Amino acid sequence: MMAGVRRHRTLGQIFAAPIVVGVLSVVGLVAALIGDGWWDALSWLSLTLPVLLYFFFVGRRNRPRLTGK
Amino acid sequence: MLLLCITGLPLIFHHEIDDLLHSEVKAADVPPGTPTADLDRLLANALENSSLKSPHFLIWDHDDPNAMLVSVGEHITSDSTRNRFVRMDLHTGAYLDSPDVTGRFTYIMFKLHVDLFAGLPGKLFLGLMGILFCVAVVSGIVVYAPSMRKLDFGTYRRNRPRIVRWLDVHNLAGILLVMWTLVVGFTGVINTWADLVLKAWQYGQLAEMTAQYRDRTLPAKLTSVQAAVDVAKQAVPGMTPSFVAFPGTVFSSKSHYIVFLKGDTPVTSRLLKPALIDAETGKLTDSRDMPWYVTTLFISQPLHFGDYGGMPLKILWALLDILTIFVLSTGIYLWLRRRKAGVSVDRAVAQVSAAEGSAVNGSAANVSAANVPQTSS
Structure with missing residues (x-):
């Protein structure tokens, strides 16, 4: 896989992960409104995800990877 | 937008920042279930300790279950946004303090943000x-x-x-x-449309509910506010009072106390329901759910503030x-x-x-x- 190989991604591939994160964000935003206790915890978890993913992607080393995500 | 994001940041923690920067007199710690002070006595005590004499609102403090805020203005018709809050101990009825918040860091951030x-x-x-x-x-x-x-x-x-x-x-x-x-x-x-929503409610549902009182003037003597709260609680079981608007204020008519009640889950605690109490007879005259546009505003508040989890x-x-x-x-x-x-x-x-x-x-x-x-x- 060197120069010349250009796999263009489809819209589905581009937006698959963002949609999952987006849906979880909505779950998180609504959960804490519905109730306390477990609902709050669910909200915290699902809203932590985008923050964690951000730091994961920005912080990870640029090592050669064998598998695409 | 940068300004909004930056000023919004400290506002998320406005309560904590105020606690840190400004000392306030704490309300007495009481075991759960302690009965609250008689509100008429609490109110009289608050006015005694205030330079302003016209009560507009009684507010159960959202952040401190032991405190009550009395919002007082110069006259009943004066602009409520210039009111002074008098903090009172909800259980003993004692005066706590009445700080001028307009010089505070959080207040400046708030004004810049809003x-x-x-x-x-x-x-x-x-x-x-x-x-x-x-x-x-x-x-x-x-x-x-x-x-x-x-x-x-x-x-x-x-x-x-x-x-x-x-x-x-x-x-x-x-x-x-x-x-x-x-x-x-x-x-x-x-x-940002809150003021408009309030106006729409005043001229819509509130005007409807108080139509037959439209030409009345302010009552010379108000009935007991404690009694009004009790009547409201009985009329709307399962909800607790969130604030009381005095007759003649922007949240009420000239003839009514309006007790706004809230539920007990994160979302229903935002959905206020008004109970109208005739301030001359002390009787309940109406209580309805808020129209959709007010409900939308109520639900969008926590989702913007992030203070619900x-x-x-x-x-x-x-x-x-x-x-x-x-x-x-x-x-x-x-x-x-x-x-x-x-x-x-x-x-x-x-x-x-x-x-x-x-x-x-x-x-x-x-x-x-x-x-x-x-x-x-």
Whole structure:
């Protein structure tokens, strides 16, 4: 896989992960409104995800990877 | 928008910041179930300790279950936004304090965030900015697709020039936060319409409920506010009072106490229900659910403030806000670069990469193919 190989991604591939994160964000935003206790915890978890993913992607080393995500 | 994100950040923790910066007299700690003080006595005591003498609202403190705020103005007709809060101990009825909050850091941040010290026009202006922000977020989603056509989700090309790195950060944080920024942005816009919603309710439902009282003047002597609260509680079982509006204030008619009651879950505690008590007879005259436009405002408030899921949610709100500041500032940088170069960011990135690629190892293609194992550089 060197120069010349250009796999263009489809819209589905581009937006698959963002949609999952987006849906979880909505779950998180609504959960804490519905109730306390477990609902709050669910909200915290699902809203932590985008923050964690951000730091994961920005912080990870640029090592050669064998598998695409 | 940067201003809104930056001023919004301390507002998430306004209660904690006020606690830290300003000492306040604490209400007595009492075991749960302690009966509250008689409200008439509490009110009289509050007025005794206040230079202003006309009570507008009694508010059960949202942040402190042991305290009650009495909002007092000069006259019953004076502008309520200039009222002074008198803090009272809800259980003993004792006077706590009555600080001037207008010089506080949080107050200045609040005004900058809400109306730029310019009242309703300021609010509506910021509301318009909020709408443009939402449009910008949506346009960001649209341009995300072509920008990511050749990249993996989460790509961050750390060894590339700044424009490439910042584009990646902008894309990554932007798309991860997209739902949160849209929700907080749009609920913020709805909040800027709060004054209009209040007006609509006054001339709509409130006018309807108080139609036969329309020509009355203020009662010479008001009935007991404690009795009014008791009647309201009985009329709407399962809900607890959140605040009382005195006759003649913006939240009531000239003839009524209105007791606004709330539920006990995070969402129902935001949905207030008014119970109208005739302030001459002390009798309940009406109680209805709020119309949809008020309910929408009530629900959009917590979703904007992030104050409905304890401290962890507030911290998350702050982190998400900081990341949004990143997205905004990298966005400004990319836009400036683009203006300077007179070409699109994609083109600029390609140019930078091409120049760099030929200088390093001649492989211009790994510009965009981050999943290709990179040669050491």
